[in-house]
Amino acid sequence: MTAFEIYGGKPLKGEIIPQGAKNEALQILSAVLLTEEEVTVSNVPDIKDVNKLIELLGDLGVQVTRKSKDTYVFRAKDINLDYFKSPEFKTKGSGLRGSIMIVGPLLARFGRAAIPKPGGDKIGRRRLDTHFLGFEKLGARFHYDPDTHFFNVDATDLKGTYILLDEASVTGTANVVMAAVLAKGTTTIYNAACEPYLQQLCRMLNRMGAKISGIGSNLLTIEGVGQLGGTEHRMLPDMIEIGSFMGLAAMTESEITIKDVHFHELGIIPTVFSKLGIQFELRGDDIYIPSQSSYEIDTFIDGSILTIADAPWPGFTPDLLSIVLVVATQAKGNVLIHQKMFESRLFFVDKLIDMGAQIILCDPHRATVIGLNKAFKLRGIEMTSPDIRAGVSLLIAALSAQGKSVIHNIAQIERGYQDIGQRLQALGASIKRIDANPQSLAL
Numbered sequence: 001m002t003a004f005e006i007y008g009g010k011p012l013k014g015e016i017i018p019q020g021a022k023n024e025a026l027q028i029l030s031a032v033l034l035t036e037e038e039v040t041v042s043n044v045p046d047i048k049d050v051n052k053l054i055e056l057l058g059d060l061g062v063q064v065t066r067k068s069k070d071t072y073v074f075r076a077k078d079i080n081l082d083y084f085k086s087p088e089f090k091t092k093g094s095g096l097r098g099s100i101m102i103v104g105p106l107l108a109r110f111g112r113a114a115i116p117k118p119g120g121d122k123i124g125r126r127r128l129d130t131h132f133l134g135f136e137k138l139g140a141r142f143h144y145d146p147d148t149h150f151f152n153v154d155a156t157d158l159k160g161t162y163i164l165l166d167e168a169s170v171t172g173t174a175n176v177v178m179a180a181v182l183a184k185g186t187t188t189i190y191n192a193a194c195e196p197y198l199q200q201l202c203r204m205l206n207r208m209g210a211k212i213s214g215i216g217s218n219l220l221t222i223e224g225v226g227q228l229g230g231t232e233h234r235m236l237p238d239m240i241e242i243g244s245f246m247g248l249a250a251m252t253e254s255e256i257t258i259k260d261v262h263f264h265e266l267g268i269i270p271t272v273f274s275k276l277g278i279q280f281e282l283r284g285d286d287i288y289i290p291s292q293s294s295y296e297i298d299t300f301i302d303g304s305i306l307t308i309a310d311a312p313w314p315g316f317t318p319d320l321l322s323i324v325l326v327v328a329t330q331a332k333g334n335v336l337i338h339q340k341m342f343e344s345r346l347f348f349v350d351k352l353i354d355m356g357a358q359i360i361l362c363d364p365h366r367a368t369v370i371g372l373n374k375a376f377k378l379r380g381i382e383m384t385s386p387d388i389r390a391g392v393s394l395l396i397a398a399l400s401a402q403g404k405s406v407i408h409n410i411a412q413i414e415r416g417y418q419d420i421g422q423r424l425q426a427l428g429a430s431i432k433r434i435d436a437n438p439q440s441l442a443l
């Protein structure tokens with residue numbers, strides 16, 4: 001198995017360009033199924049999850065042409081719905097979370113779709129009710145086969161209606177929006193998620209001929225249209241990568257410039273890093289982070305200990321909480337990290353505790369971090385990455401730590417971070433891929 005071997009404790013320096021956004025890419029690539037015309041997509045990140053979805057689209061019959069390293073042309077003219085029955089579909093469809101979003105477009109355009117229970121991080125229960133309740137509201141029949149673990153939907157006609165979503169699910173909203181754009185009549189979706197990923201999807205659909213208003217809010221109105229046409233779309237930079245690099249800079253006392261961040265699309269993310277005491281400057285559309293020998297966590301106005309919690313957009317994304325947590329371990333001050341959405345995402349703190357961090361896991365959702373204020377460095381250890389964001393947090397911890405660390409199961413990291421080893425090496429990090437056997441470790 002491939003692992004990262006890291007010698008930590010070295011400050012990094014230089015510029016880094018964020019990749020295109022993973023979670024946006026998964027929505028945009030699914031949307032190409034809504035038209036038989038060409039859709040050109042650029043700034044596509046070259047990462048495992050995205051490549052798996054592109055392969056799945058190809059297997060379904062979409063013509064895929066790679067124009068350059070990050071630009072593809074898709075044409076979903078002849079779709080083979082029999083592919084649903086193949087054993088390959090079962091394996092490939094369940095290989096990532098994002099595959100769930102092919103269901104809405106296929107249902108809208110062809111009247112039926114199926115998907116095996118999708119993959120993604122094992123970070124607690126990840127239900128799909130929002131998706132299928134939404135499709136049912138539009139008039140689809142839904143059937144879950146407990147033997148094959150396949151979710152099936154079909155409909156003779158989708159009809160616009162009022163839908164109050166079960167919860168503001170990111171992929172659920174995208175799926176229901178993609179089904180509603182071709183439904184007859186008007187659909188109103190309330191309690192819609194409104195992350196930049198979704199705003200980008202809705203803007204792209206409108207360029208294809210859809211009629212969606214309320215973009216960026218939790219109330220979307222969609223007037224159904226008969227068909228959609230081709231378009232061009234460019235992915236935003238990945239805001240989770242940008243946040244990860246801000247955390248990395250602070251933890252490793254590095255001077256880093258993150259290029260072309262689309263600052264106005266980052267919402268509350270920069271403010272949360274400011275609350276941890278991380279200094280940065282906006283230079284044009286770049287974020288410049290100076291080398292900081294210490295950073296101090298804010299308190300609330302009344303002097304009480306700061307809480308950083310996740311919430312649906314425009315709240316703080318759950319995907320950056322693990323990174324905030326690791327950065328807090330070397331800050332001056334204390335913070336309560338409250339991961340409200342996922343119930344198994346904080347368990348990786350045991351590895352940070354092994355490295356010397358002072359953290360109390362209060363329960364599966366809350367961890368109190370007592371910042372070390374750089375009194376001593378974390379120490380390098382051998383560990384396994386349990387999920388994508390914990391993996392990057394451990395990588396950041398290892399880069400700041402004294403001595404050697406080995407991180408196993410880096411496929412978890414690489415499903416969302418493009419060429420991460422090489423890009424960090426270019427900043428001066430001592431990191432290399434090695435073949436290593438994690439069997440001695442308690443996973």
Ligand SMILES: CC(=O)N[C@H]1[C@@H](OP(=O)(O)OP(=O)(O)OC[C@H]2O[C@@H](n3ccc(=O)[nH]c3=O)[C@H](O)[C@@H]2O)O[C@H](CO)[C@@H](O)[C@@H]1O
Binds near residue numbers: 026167171312340341
């Ligand atoms: C491929 C993709 O895009 N993945 C992202 C997407 O996953 P995904 O779309 O699967 O996540 P959902 O938005 O459906 O929900 C995530 C979790 O949060 C809970 N929940 C959700 C909404 C809410 O108002 N309250 C609440 O508690 C859900 O029950 C679930 O456990 O959104 C998540 C939440 O931002 C991110 O972590 C994932 O990176």
Ligand SMILES: C=C(OP(=O)(O)O)C(=O)O
Binds near residue numbers: 119319
């Ligand atoms: C949880 C994540 O991804 P997925 O939904 O694909 O598992 C993530 O990107 O942090």
